[in-house]
Structures are given as C-alpha cells and as structure tokens.
Amino acid sequence: MSDRIGARLAGERRADRPGPLSNMVYFDVDRPIDQPEAEAMTRHCCDQMTDQVNWQCDQHDEPFSCPDALVYFAAKYQEYGLIIHDGGASVIGIEFCPWCGGRLPESQRDRWFQELESRGIDPWEDEVPAEFEDERWLAL
Ligand SMILES: [Zn+2]
Numbered sequence: 001m002s003d004r005i006g007a008r009l010a011g012e013r014r015a016d017r018p019g020p021l022s023n024m025v026y027f028d029v030d031r032p033i034d035q036p037e038a039e040a041m042t043r044h045c046c047d048q049m050t051d052q053v054n055w056q057c058d059q060h061d062e063p064f065s066c067p068d069a070l071v072y073f074a075a076k077y078q079e080y081g082l083i084i085h086d087g088g089a090s091v092i093g094i095e096f097c098p099w100c101g102g103r104l105p106e107s108q109r110d111r112w113f114q115e116l117e118s119r120g121i122d123p124w125e126d127e128v129p130a131e132f133e134d135e136r137w138l139a140l
C-alpha cells in the first residue's frame, strides 16, 4: 500500500467518527433523551442556560417535540446545541452562550472516544459503561 493510499484510509477512518461541534456543523443526536436532564450535574455558564438545559414541559416528553425547548446539552460530550424543530432530532452546535455570551466548555467528544478506546471498548460495537453515558466519566 502506498503512503498516499495509507493517508487516505487514515483520513477516512477519522471521518467515520463524529468530530467536535462547530457552529457550522449539524449533527443528529445519538438517541432520544430518556432521562430528565435535571439529573445532570454539569454547572452551566448562567442561570438562563441552566434553565434552558433543564427545560421540562408537561405537554412534551422530549425536547425535540417541544417548540419551547431551545437548547440540547449532550452531557457525555459536554456539547451544547440549538434544537432544530424540523420534526427530526437535529441540533446545531454552538460555542458561545446566546444569553450571557460566555464561551462554552470545549467539546469532550474526542476524549470520550479516546477514553473508551484506551479501555478496549468500541462504542459502536460494545456496551458503553453507564458512567460514559453522561458527564460522570469526566470525573474518573
Ligand atoms: Zn412543550
């Protein structure tokens, strides 16, 4: 195999893996939220963000079907996004808080994959430990 092909394959492998969010990138949320986000322990930049992340509506079970839900917080990746209400589960990533203007924490997506890899866990094939499904893994 030539170096050029090797580099191309390495690039393709990297492309398989979802990259960190930028405000240019749309992503689909891995799975519907089945737990209230209020259980998350992450501190957010301001009260408005905390209120938005913890938004609960008695008419809609999950934020993608609630027109009043604005922010999706992926605790395990520490990523914030604005919910796109197009009937699907799409979010557009944000790097700054729309309310206080503060820079949001850096995405931990790459580290999440690295940590699992270092444990010999393939997140696409193997069962992901519970502490990796939210922000608890960050404190390990
Ligand atoms: Zn609602």
Ligand SMILES: [Zn+2]
Pocket: 044, 045, 046, 047, 049, 097, 098, 099, 100, 101, 102
């Ligand atoms: Zn804020």
